[in-house]
Amino acid sequence: MDNTSAKGPAGLAKGQLWKTDNTYLQIVDLGKRQIHYKLMKDPRQPVVMTRLIRIDALAVYLRATEATLVN
16 A cells, blocks of 8 residues: 555655756646656746656655755
């Protein structure tokens, strides 16, 4: 049985904006196993890329890049 909370592992939630070294990542939709997200150079600019990835893989990426949550 999966013991993750409604926000998913690592506190990920729909609508969050994360800043990595040179890009921003916004979570568009959060499912049970996958996350749909957008990558952009600046949050005010058009979307550079949209992707679908496993939740655990995104959590590892955010930790590895030392991403910070933007308020």
